[in-house]
Amino acid sequence: MKILVTGGTGMLGNAIIRLYHKKHALRFLGRNLKIAASLEENYNASAYLGDLSDKEMLRQACHGVNAIIHCAALSSPWGSYDDFYQANVLGTQNLLDAALKEDVKTFIHISTTSVYFDESDRWAIKESDPVANPFCNDYAKTKYQAEQLVQSTPTDLKSIILRPRGIFGPNDRAIVPRIMKAIRGNTLLMPSSRNPILDLTYVDNVADAAILACENAKNIESGSILNISNDEPKPVLDILHSLFQQSSHHQGSNTRVNIKGLPYSWLLPILTANEWIRTKLPSRPEPKITRYSAGLFHYHQTLDISRAKELLGYKPHVSIEEGIQRYVIWSKNQTV
Helix, strand or coil: CEEEEECCCCHHHHHHHHHHCCCCEEEEEECCHHHHHHHHHHHCCEEEECCCCCHHHHHHHHCCCCEEEECCCCCCCCCCHHHHHHHHHHHHHHHHHHHHHCCCCEEEEECCHHHHCCCCCEEEECCCCCCCCCCCCHHHHHHHHHHHHHHCCCCCCEEEEEEECCEECCCCCCHHHHHHHCCECCEEEECCCCCCEECCEEHHHHHHHHHHHHHHHHHCCCCEEEEECCCCCEEHHHHHHHHHHHHHHHCCCCCCCEEEECCHHHHHHHHHHHHHHHHHCCCCCCCCCCHHHHHHCCCCEEECCHHHHHHHCCCCCCCHHHHHHHHHHHHHHHCC
16 A cells, blocks of 8 residues: 655654555655655655645645555644644645545544543543533644544545544653653652543554554545544553653663652642733743643543444554653663
């Protein structure tokens, strides 16, 4: 199968190419020249350098492919609505237009479980459960708007939407680096005194789900939404302790990171006021912690992934613990 992967130089796109370059003929869209050159050299994947605003380049990238896995997105807990809309909504529309013009048959859209987050505990969320109203941030809002575009596409282009939860692994520039950066003097201040149960997903498992969606698309109703996770909910403190212990071990250090929880009830108004002030500043500087990020460490959120198991035959093969170990080893090698 000939597959175009957008966001190929990002974490998920990189994993798809690394894992499946021998099974499928892969090409990718990306912006990082160094990573793109490495992917071309090591995995024989064809690069298209640019972004989703270049309509002519998108048509060239889509020409002759059977399927698209759309990983590219502006993903951040902070930013302007216009930037998110340009990247996540208009970019997706441009890609859909190119896919239709080039007669692509399958479109796998990587969305997010942030569309569910409504500052409440939510257990075993199903795809049919309501999304948040209002959305927690403009990232979630525009990702949902992009989902609606995908679902409204003519059925000549079979579309499947995946909602993975908390992707982490090699090339992660968001979740784990932000946590490690927040450590001060061997202490991590948690924006909550709770120990919520969370789902995460190792990046290779999401890559598997995306390829399975391509391979099984003909048997799935167009516009279907599928939750993706590691299917092993864990208390957030267990996840953090494992991360810190493995980091210390692989660095040859006995340093212990102490985790101290702060009362969420009094943090929330402070975070809310801080965000409001920053939106009024010309540069809109990102807060050290957003209200959304704090909420992720306070509220339980787990997924029901039974539909992905049934329709895709999806089964996570890399555990959270092994995934953390792989990430730590990768991270150590980046600093050598």
